[in-house]
Amino acid sequence: ELKVEQNPLFLSMQEGKNYTIYCNYSTTSDRLYWYRQDPGKSLESLFVLLSNGAVKQEGRLMASLDTKARLSTLHITAAVHDLSATYFCAIYSGGGADGLTFGKGTHLIIQP
Protein backbone atom coordinates (compact mmCIF):
# COMPACT_ATOMS: atom_id res chain seq x y z
CA GLU A 1 0.00 0.00 0.00
CA LEU A 2 1.30 3.40 -0.98
CA LYS A 3 2.01 5.66 1.97
CA VAL A 4 2.75 9.36 1.97
CA GLU A 5 3.94 10.69 5.28
CA GLN A 6 4.39 14.32 6.18
CA ASN A 7 6.40 15.61 9.07
CA PRO A 8 5.52 17.53 11.13
CA LEU A 9 1.72 17.40 11.09
CA PHE A 10 1.47 20.57 13.11
CA LEU A 11 3.88 23.46 13.29
CA SER A 12 3.71 26.77 15.10
CA MET A 13 6.46 29.22 14.33
CA GLN A 14 7.25 32.88 14.55
CA GLU A 15 7.50 35.32 11.69
CA GLY A 16 10.97 35.68 10.29
CA LYS A 17 12.03 32.11 11.05
CA ASN A 18 12.99 29.40 8.57
CA TYR A 19 11.57 25.90 8.60
CA THR A 20 11.27 22.76 6.49
CA ILE A 21 8.35 20.40 5.98
CA TYR A 22 9.21 16.85 4.96
CA CYS A 23 7.29 14.47 2.73
CA ASN A 24 8.32 10.80 2.54
CA TYR A 25 6.65 8.29 0.26
CA SER A 26 6.83 4.54 0.07
CA THR A 27 7.03 3.75 -3.65
CA THR A 28 8.80 5.07 -6.69
CA SER A 29 7.30 8.16 -8.25
CA ASP A 30 8.64 10.84 -10.51
CA ARG A 31 5.83 13.28 -9.99
CA LEU A 32 5.22 15.06 -6.72
CA TYR A 33 2.85 17.91 -5.95
CA TRP A 34 2.64 20.45 -3.17
CA TYR A 35 -0.70 22.10 -2.38
CA ARG A 36 -1.81 24.78 0.03
CA GLN A 37 -5.24 24.78 1.68
CA ASP A 38 -6.71 27.65 3.69
CA PRO A 39 -9.50 26.86 6.19
CA GLY A 40 -12.77 26.13 4.43
CA LYS A 41 -11.17 26.58 1.03
CA SER A 42 -10.03 24.30 -1.73
CA LEU A 43 -6.51 23.27 -2.65
CA GLU A 44 -4.19 25.68 -4.39
CA SER A 45 -1.37 24.20 -6.43
CA LEU A 46 2.06 25.40 -5.34
CA PHE A 47 4.60 23.19 -7.09
CA VAL A 48 4.82 20.24 -9.45
CA LEU A 49 8.15 18.40 -9.24
CA LEU A 50 8.79 16.08 -12.15
CA SER A 51 12.30 14.72 -11.82
CA ASN A 52 15.00 13.77 -9.38
CA GLY A 53 16.82 16.83 -8.13
CA ALA A 54 14.06 19.20 -9.19
CA VAL A 55 13.96 22.41 -7.23
CA LYS A 56 11.32 25.10 -7.58
CA GLN A 57 10.94 28.38 -5.75
CA GLU A 58 8.10 30.85 -5.44
CA GLY A 59 8.54 33.74 -3.08
CA ARG A 60 9.40 32.43 0.38
CA LEU A 61 8.66 28.81 -0.51
CA MET A 62 11.08 26.38 -2.09
CA ALA A 63 10.37 22.74 -2.90
CA SER A 64 12.78 19.98 -3.82
CA LEU A 65 12.54 16.33 -4.81
CA ASP A 66 14.93 13.43 -4.20
CA THR A 67 13.43 10.40 -5.90
CA LYS A 68 16.18 8.08 -4.70
CA ALA A 69 15.46 8.90 -1.08
CA ARG A 70 11.71 9.13 -1.83
CA LEU A 71 11.71 12.49 -0.12
CA SER A 72 10.46 15.96 -0.91
CA THR A 73 10.95 19.06 1.19
CA LEU A 74 9.09 22.35 1.36
CA HIS A 75 11.30 25.04 2.82
CA ILE A 76 9.93 28.27 4.22
CA THR A 77 12.27 31.23 4.40
CA ALA A 78 11.62 34.19 6.71
CA ALA A 79 8.04 33.14 7.34
CA VAL A 80 5.22 35.68 7.28
CA HIS A 81 1.73 35.37 8.76
CA ASP A 82 0.11 35.05 5.31
CA LEU A 83 1.77 31.69 4.86
CA SER A 84 -0.36 30.19 7.64
CA ALA A 85 -2.28 27.31 6.04
CA THR A 86 -2.27 23.54 5.70
CA TYR A 87 0.26 22.18 3.22
CA PHE A 88 -0.17 18.85 1.48
CA CYS A 89 2.20 16.81 -0.61
CA ALA A 90 0.82 14.26 -3.05
CA ILE A 91 2.21 11.79 -5.55
CA TYR A 92 1.14 9.65 -8.44
CA SER A 93 2.03 6.06 -7.77
CA GLY A 94 1.36 4.80 -11.27
CA GLY A 95 0.74 1.11 -11.75
CA GLY A 96 -2.79 1.70 -12.94
CA ALA A 97 -3.77 3.97 -10.09
CA ASP A 98 -4.76 7.22 -11.64
CA GLY A 99 -5.39 9.32 -8.57
CA LEU A 100 -3.04 11.30 -6.43
CA THR A 101 -2.23 9.95 -2.98
CA PHE A 102 -2.05 12.75 -0.44
CA GLY A 103 -0.28 13.05 2.86
CA LYS A 104 -2.24 14.05 5.95
CA GLY A 105 -1.07 17.63 5.65
CA THR A 106 1.04 19.95 7.76
CA HIS A 107 -0.97 22.53 9.64
CA LEU A 108 1.24 25.61 9.79
CA ILE A 109 0.59 28.57 12.06
CA ILE A 110 2.87 31.57 11.80
CA GLN A 111 2.59 33.98 14.67
CA PRO A 112 3.52 37.66 14.48
Next chain:
Amino acid sequence: GAGVSQTPSNKVTEKGKYVELRCDPISGHTALYWYRQSLGQGPEFLIYFQGTGAADDSGLPNDRFFAVRPEGSVSTLKIQRTERGDSAVYLCASSQDWGAGELFFGEGSRLTVL
Protein backbone atom coordinates in the same frame (compact mmCIF):
# COMPACT_ATOMS: atom_id res chain seq x y z
CA GLY B 1 -15.89 29.06 -16.43
CA ALA B 2 -12.59 30.27 -15.10
CA GLY B 3 -12.27 27.52 -12.52
CA VAL B 4 -13.75 24.25 -11.36
CA SER B 5 -17.27 24.84 -10.10
CA GLN B 6 -19.02 22.57 -7.61
CA THR B 7 -22.61 22.61 -6.40
CA PRO B 8 -24.02 22.59 -3.86
CA SER B 9 -21.39 24.08 -1.61
CA ASN B 10 -23.18 22.63 1.40
CA LYS B 11 -25.62 19.77 1.67
CA VAL B 12 -27.27 18.49 4.83
CA THR B 13 -29.26 15.30 4.52
CA GLU B 14 -30.67 12.55 6.64
CA LYS B 15 -29.30 9.07 6.91
CA GLY B 16 -30.65 6.86 4.15
CA LYS B 17 -31.33 9.63 1.66
CA TYR B 18 -29.96 9.97 -1.88
CA VAL B 19 -27.55 12.78 -2.74
CA GLU B 20 -26.13 14.19 -5.97
CA LEU B 21 -23.09 16.43 -6.14
CA ARG B 22 -22.20 18.28 -9.33
CA CYS B 23 -18.86 19.28 -10.80
CA ASP B 24 -18.30 21.60 -13.76
CA PRO B 25 -14.62 21.36 -14.77
CA ILE B 26 -12.48 23.92 -16.49
CA SER B 27 -13.47 24.16 -20.14
CA GLY B 28 -11.37 21.90 -22.33
CA HIS B 29 -10.07 19.72 -19.50
CA THR B 30 -10.53 16.09 -20.44
CA ALA B 31 -9.46 14.61 -17.11
CA LEU B 32 -11.80 14.90 -14.11
CA TYR B 33 -11.28 13.55 -10.61
CA TRP B 34 -13.37 13.19 -7.49
CA TYR B 35 -11.76 13.17 -4.05
CA ARG B 36 -13.16 13.00 -0.55
CA GLN B 37 -11.63 14.90 2.35
CA SER B 38 -12.53 14.12 5.93
CA LEU B 39 -11.82 16.55 8.72
CA GLY B 40 -8.11 16.80 9.46
CA GLN B 41 -7.12 14.46 6.65
CA GLY B 42 -5.73 14.76 3.16
CA PRO B 43 -8.00 14.22 0.17
CA GLU B 44 -8.63 10.59 -0.79
CA PHE B 45 -9.03 9.61 -4.42
CA LEU B 46 -12.45 8.29 -5.45
CA ILE B 47 -12.72 8.16 -9.23
CA TYR B 48 -11.10 9.47 -12.41
CA PHE B 49 -12.72 10.19 -15.75
CA GLN B 50 -10.93 10.55 -19.06
CA GLY B 51 -13.58 11.99 -21.33
CA THR B 52 -16.90 10.26 -20.72
CA GLY B 53 -15.58 7.03 -19.30
CA ALA B 54 -14.57 6.21 -15.76
CA ALA B 55 -10.97 5.16 -16.30
CA ASP B 56 -10.35 4.34 -12.66
CA ASP B 57 -13.01 3.93 -9.99
CA SER B 58 -10.81 2.02 -7.56
CA GLY B 59 -11.27 4.64 -4.84
CA LEU B 60 -15.04 4.40 -4.55
CA PRO B 61 -15.65 2.97 -1.07
CA ASN B 62 -18.63 0.76 -1.96
CA ASP B 63 -21.47 0.34 -4.42
CA ARG B 64 -23.51 3.13 -2.86
CA PHE B 65 -21.21 5.55 -4.63
CA PHE B 66 -21.47 6.13 -8.35
CA ALA B 67 -20.36 8.89 -10.71
CA VAL B 68 -21.17 9.81 -14.29
CA ARG B 69 -19.87 12.19 -16.90
CA PRO B 70 -22.21 11.61 -19.84
CA GLU B 71 -20.97 14.32 -22.20
CA GLY B 72 -17.37 14.48 -21.13
CA SER B 73 -17.75 17.74 -19.26
CA VAL B 74 -20.00 18.04 -16.19
CA SER B 75 -19.82 15.16 -13.74
CA THR B 76 -22.23 14.07 -11.03
CA LEU B 77 -21.27 12.06 -7.97
CA LYS B 78 -24.22 10.08 -6.67
CA ILE B 79 -24.47 8.60 -3.19
CA GLN B 80 -27.30 6.24 -2.34
CA ARG B 81 -28.59 5.37 1.15
CA THR B 82 -26.27 7.89 2.77
CA GLU B 83 -24.62 7.02 6.07
CA ARG B 84 -23.19 9.30 8.74
CA GLY B 85 -19.71 8.15 7.76
CA ASP B 86 -20.21 9.68 4.33
CA SER B 87 -20.00 13.14 5.88
CA ALA B 88 -17.00 14.89 4.33
CA VAL B 89 -16.00 17.50 1.78
CA TYR B 90 -16.18 16.12 -1.74
CA LEU B 91 -13.64 17.77 -4.00
CA CYS B 92 -13.61 17.77 -7.77
CA ALA B 93 -10.49 18.48 -9.81
CA SER B 94 -9.71 18.69 -13.49
CA SER B 95 -6.62 18.75 -15.67
CA GLN B 96 -5.95 19.08 -19.36
CA ASP B 97 -5.12 15.40 -19.52
CA TRP B 98 -4.18 12.62 -17.13
CA GLY B 99 -0.82 13.29 -15.57
CA ALA B 100 -0.52 16.57 -17.45
CA GLY B 101 0.94 18.37 -14.50
CA GLU B 102 -1.31 20.57 -12.50
CA LEU B 103 -4.69 19.56 -11.13
CA PHE B 104 -7.13 22.37 -10.48
CA PHE B 105 -9.49 21.80 -7.56
CA GLY B 106 -12.94 23.18 -6.95
CA GLU B 107 -14.13 24.64 -3.65
CA GLY B 108 -15.78 21.37 -2.72
CA SER B 109 -19.23 20.23 -1.60
CA ARG B 110 -19.53 19.78 2.15
CA LEU B 111 -21.88 16.87 2.86
CA THR B 112 -23.32 16.38 6.32
CA VAL B 113 -25.39 13.28 6.98
CA LEU B 114 -27.46 13.50 10.15
